[in-house]
Amino acid sequence: MNGVRAWLRGLVRRQYFWGIVAILLLLGLNLIKDPTYLAIRTNPATGNLAGNLLDILRASAPILMISIGMALVIATGGIDLSVGSLMAVAGAVCMEFLNPITDASSVGAMFAAVGLALLLAGVLGAVNGVLVTVVGLQPFISTLVMMLAGRGVAKVITSGQNTTAVNEPFRWIANGYLVRFPVVFLIAVAVVVLVALVVRRSALGLMIEAIGINRAASRMSGIKPRGIIISVYVMSGMLAGIAGIFAVSSVMTVDVSRTGYQLELDAILAVVIGGTSLAGGKFSFGGTVVGSLLIATLDKTVVFLGVSAAATPAFKAAVIIVLCLLQSDVRALIRRHLPGAARRGPAGGGPASAAGRDREVPANQEGPANQEVTATRQREVTV
Amino acid sequence: MDGPSPIVEMRGISVTFPGVKALDDVSFRLFPGEVHSLMGENGAGKSTLIKALTGVYAIDAGTILIEGRERRLHSTADAQAAGISTVYQEVNLCPNLTIGENVMLGHEVRGRFGIDWRATHRAATEALARLGLADLDPRRPLASVSLAIQQLVAISRAMVVNAKVLILDEPTSSLDAAEVAQLFSVIRRLREQGVAILFVSHFLDQVFAISDRITVLRNGRFEGEYLRRDLDRATLIAKMIGKDLEALRALGSHRHTSAQDRTTGPLLRASGLGRKGSIEPTDIELYPGEVVGFAGLLGSGRTELARLLYGADRPDSGQVEVDGAVVHLNTPVDGLDHGIAYSTENRRDEGIVGDLTVRENVILAVQARRGWARPLSRREQDEIVRRYITALNIRPADPEALIKNLSGGNQQKVLLGRWLATHPRLLLLDEPTRGIDVGAKAEIQAEVSRLADDGVAVVFISSEIEEVVRLSERIVVLKDHHKIGEIVNGPDVTADQIVEVIARHDSGVETQLGAEEVSAGVTVEKESA
Numbered sequence A: 001m002n003g004v005r006a007w008l009r010g011l012v013r014r015q016y017f018w019g020i021v022a023i024l025l026l027l028g029l030n031l032i033k034d035p036t037y038l039a040i041r042t043n044p045a046t047g048n049l050a051g052n053l054l055d056i057l058r059a060s061a062p063i064l065m066i067s068i069g070m071a072l073v074i075a076t077g078g079i080d081l082s083v084g085s086l087m088a089v090a091g092a093v094c095m096e097f098l099n100p101i102t103d104a105s106s107v108g109a110m111f112a113a114v115g116l117a118l119l120l121a122g123v124l125g126a127v128n129g130v131l132v133t134v135v136g137l138q139p140f141i142s143t144l145v146m147m148l149a150g151r152g153v154a155k156v157i158t159s160g161q162n163t164t165a166v167n168e169p170f171r172w173i174a175n176g177y178l179v180r181f182p183v184v185f186l187i188a189v190a191v192v193v194l195v196a197l198v199v200r201r202s203a204l205g206l207m208i209e210a211i212g213i214n215r216a217a218s219r220m221s222g223i224k225p226r227g228i229i230i231s232v233y234v235m236s237g238m239l240a241g242i243a244g245i246f247a248v249s250s251v252m253t254v255d256v257s258r259t260g261y262q263l264e265l266d267a268i269l270a271v272v273i274g275g276t277s278l279a280g281g282k283f284s285f286g287g288t289v290v291g292s293l294l295i296a297t298l299d300k301t302v303v304f305l306g307v308s309a310a311a312t313p314a315f316k317a318a319v320i321i322v323l324c325l326l327q328s329d330v331r332a333l334i335r336r337h338l339p340g341a342a343r344r345g346p347a348g349g350g351p352a353s354a355a356g357r358d359r360e361v362p363a364n365q366e367g368p369a370n371q372e373v374t375a376t377r378q379r380e381v382t383v
Numbered sequence B: 001m002d003g004p005s006p007i008v009e010m011r012g013i014s015v016t017f018p019g020v021k022a023l024d025d026v027s028f029r030l031f032p033g034e035v036h037s038l039m040g041e042n043g044a045g046k047s048t049l050i051k052a053l054t055g056v057y058a059i060d061a062g063t064i065l066i067e068g069r070e071r072r073l074h075s076t077a078d079a080q081a082a083g084i085s086t087v088y089q090e091v092n093l094c095p096n097l098t099i100g101e102n103v104m105l106g107h108e109v110r111g112r113f114g115i116d117w118r119a120t121h122r123a124a125t126e127a128l129a130r131l132g133l134a135d136l137d138p139r140r141p142l143a144s145v146s147l148a149i150q151q152l153v154a155i156s157r158a159m160v161v162n163a164k165v166l167i168l169d170e171p172t173s174s175l176d177a178a179e180v181a182q183l184f185s186v187i188r189r190l191r192e193q194g195v196a197i198l199f200v201s202h203f204l205d206q207v208f209a210i211s212d213r214i215t216v217l218r219n220g221r222f223e224g225e226y227l228r229r230d231l232d233r234a235t236l237i238a239k240m241i242g243k244d245l246e247a248l249r250a251l252g253s254h255r256h257t258s259a260q261d262r263t264t265g266p267l268l269r270a271s272g273l274g275r276k277g278s279i280e281p282t283d284i285e286l287y288p289g290e291v292v293g294f295a296g297l298l299g300s301g302r303t304e305l306a307r308l309l310y311g312a313d314r315p316d317s318g319q320v321e322v323d324g325a326v327v328h329l330n331t332p333v334d335g336l337d338h339g340i341a342y343s344t345e346n347r348r349d350e351g352i353v354g355d356l357t358v359r360e361n362v363i364l365a366v367q368a369r370r371g372w373a374r375p376l377s378r379r380e381q382d383e384i385v386r387r388y389i390t391a392l393n394i395r396p397a398d399p400e401a402l403i404k405n406l407s408g409g410n411q412q413k414v415l416l417g418r419w420l421a422t423h424p425r426l427l428l429l430d431e432p433t434r435g436i437d438v439g440a441k442a443e444i445q446a447e448v449s450r451l452a453d454d455g456v457a458v459v460f461i462s463s464e465i466e467e468v469v470r471l472s473e474r475i476v477v478l479k480d481h482h483k484i485g486e487i488v489n490g491p492d493v494t495a496d497q498i499v500e501v502i503a504r505h506d507s508g509v510e511t512q513l514g515a516e517e518v519s520a521g522v523t524v525e526k527e528s529a
Helices: A002-013 A017-033 A052-075 A081-099 A108-137 A139-158 A168-177 A184-201 A202-214 A214-218 A225-251 A263-273 A284-302 A311-325 A330-337 A351-357 A367-382 B046-053 B074-083 B098-104 B117-130 B147-160 B177-194 B203-212 B233-242 B245-250 B302-310 B332-337 B347-351 B356-369 B378-391 B408-420 B438-453 B465-471 B495-504 B509-515
Strands: B009-019 B022-031 B036-040 B061-066 B069-071 B084-087 B166-168 B195-198 B213-217 B223-228 B266-276 B279-286 B291-295 B317-322 B323-327 B342-344 B426-430 B457-461 B474-479 B482-488
Touching: A017 A284, A017 A311, A052 A081, A052 A184, A052 A202, A052 A225, A052 A284, A052 B009, A081 A108, A081 A139, A081 A225, A081 A263, A108 A139, A108 A168, A108 A225, A108 B245, A139 B438, A168 A225, A184 A202, A184 A225, A184 A284, A202 A214, A214 B347, A263 A284, A263 A311, A284 A311, A351 B291, A351 B323, A367 B046, A367 B195, B009 B046, B009 B426, B022 B036, B022 B046, B022 B061, B036 B046, B036 B203, B036 B233, B036 B474, B046 B166, B046 B195, B061 B317, B084 B147, B098 B147, B098 B408, B147 B166, B147 B177, B177 B195, B177 B203, B203 B233, B203 B438, B213 B233, B223 B233, B233 B495, B245 B266, B266 B302, B279 B302, B279 B317, B291 B438, B291 B465, B302 B342, B302 B426, B302 B474, B323 B509, B332 B342, B332 B356, B342 B408, B347 B408, B356 B378, B408 B426, B408 B438, B408 B465, B438 B457, B438 B465, B457 B465, B465 B495, B474 B495, B482 B495
Parallel strands: B022 B223, B036 B195, B036 B213, B084 B166, B166 B195, B291 B457, B291 B474, B342 B426, B426 B457
Antiparallel strands: B009 B022, B009 B061, B061 B069, B213 B223, B266 B279, B266 B317, B317 B323, B474 B482
16 A cells, blocks of 8 residues: 555645646546547447547657657757658558559568658658757757658659558558557557667667766766767657558548648657656656646547637647646745745845755855756746 | 045945855945956855945845945946946947947937937937047947957947946956057046946956055955055965965975876877867877876966867867877767867856756766767666766755756756766866855865776866865866966875966967057047046
8 A cells, every 4th residue: 555655645746747647637538528439339240449548649759659659869959850750751651562562461561661651751860960969050050941841852753742551461550459459559659669679678768868968977987978869769660650550541641731740849848748858858658648648638538529620729729738737846936926925035136046045055166056957957847 | 645535435245145255344435536346256246245335136134335425225226326337248239229329328318309319419429429439420339349449339338327336347358469458548538538438358468567556355354454566466366366476385295296107198289279269279198097287367268178179169270189090070969979078167158958957967068979869768878867966966966856946066967967977087177166165165076086096087267266176186277268287186285386387478458458558449539538
């Protein structure tokens, strides 16, 4: 019993705790509208599971992919705005490759299409990485360029058409079932687990975090930031490629201007909701998964509640703002604004120095300046 | 001479941070039309005093009188309103704005339809002309001019508010000799206009070239105020490091004599190793089992030389041999590949990775050597960390504590552990004992001796010359980016001898300054003054 309580207490302290609460609240909201919302049915003909929850899991698969990549990029102190466009590129490659193939049941063609798409997405990711590290452009600018160029590349691949194709094995990726579960979700889970194992079981995760927290110190310790950062952008590109495959596989059409459109924003949100700071450094896979599931739940809820298409972005924004407020150190905010509750420093001292004095200071001269930086930084994150 | 009354008088100033008394009963005076230098080693309290005067830090005790009236400075705005302007070491301007916009930022001339840009730029030109910078086009972007000119722009920005007091904090640290001469001619011009100038620099020659009056601080205490003409260099250095010359002579009996076996040849030999703007070409040899001290004041090139020996910076001249074979040290990875480790003087920015744990910080360099694909198992990590927590007595002895929550001394010990874990053959320690308490200091010194006994070549850099003399077998003396001598330590070598070597050596900066006073493409415009 004590163990359970300790586990619960740990969960509440997690950054993504409020993300879980938000998912439950949204599901509850849907339940009010339709008491059978959470019901899971079994398709009598095939034995496959069906229901709203499975739809949400299915919808979360592409977001999961790009969010995991985004979390790694953000941890190094960067950002990848090109993931949505790279989804379109990967989708375009698949459709264009499969379109002329007449054998609609060719498994080989499916693997070739997937391989080609991942290769190109990886190469474009590498271009991002090189622009950031070798050329020295800001990640925001580099990937913004790739975000615009990526759509262009996708249009060149399909000659501006919304290409369609027929290939059963490829269609199965997004629409098929395996042991009664949607394949696409199983693949997504497998990829997340694989990436998490590679990053956390090797020293890659430690190095990514070290670079994101203090790049100069990491370099002085013998880490080669350049190689690590490039490989992180390659990973993000390839994960976006997988997301693109998921997206086109469900409808077997690539819409070069709509596939993956603005999904980079969803990915960034998922990462932030998961408790990873945009300033880089520590990152959380678990939190990112929660964030992705929340985004998927939110998307489905908006449709289910019949929120008008025009009001959808506003609804989404409201939910996310409330969530961010809850996550930021609410108690600290309240303490700062309640009269008498805050322990202010002696005469003078702006809010930064007052906040600084509340904390313990390492016993040396660098203390005060250091603390001010921390305090400012925390406020930035809060905002 | 003390006829005029001081424009700024600080009496009995104390500033306390948790655990540290940064300033303890310090007094300071500034007279109009005078250049007053504030001297002291790292941690002496120079920056704290400036920040107290500019309203950044609140003072815990003492009074600040400005023009004879007591003032309470709660913010930098208060200080500016009182006529005190500051130009910091890093130019705090906006490189993407024009020179004129930078000069006038916050003081733009307003017309009927918002800002009158023509009048603003005219005012900027006038402000620049007052410093003899009339030919500088105020419409050029700031980024297009050299750092030295940017510094002058920053000064002219400070003077736009008609400041009576100008504080220059390390203004010359990144300027070359001609640029320094130009800056000094501007400073002299301001002095003639009656501005009181507080000058902080670690270049001794420059301090002697420009100052009228010198105040020395040490360990947060007031050491004394002197007229420049009453003070010689050796005395000044002795005041700064806090030993009078007699005491320095008395020091030092039980120390290493150089008894190295030189038949094996050096571990590392550098010839003509240099990098423009940081250290002139230098020859040096380092032997296994030997502690070599780098002595010199801050900015003398001691850090820069160590960084080149590690590969932290890329050298642009000379070559390095390790075990007799030529090697190229261009990145830290190169240094580590050859068994060289460098512990930085800049613990916060280049040392610790704050949000990681003690364990992660200790294993970082070892892990980087192995590459990401061969992670240390948790058991190996724990073993390494436990070894160094015990050996170096790191407190708290918790491998999972975040390093940013440790005290400075313990952070330093964690970093020492990080480098020791790589089993270096040459360990470069840059200010390993700065800003840490006596206990930790002694432990680190003991560890240095132990390492040398084990056959590691150690380079020990410290601002405290006694400490260098106590630990080293050979002392390399640096000044103004030059290696000016090498002293084999022995029972008769004392800190004051090294001080005298530094003081006596004439780097030629002073003579240069006189000759190039009005030069460097700055035309002088008389009528605007």
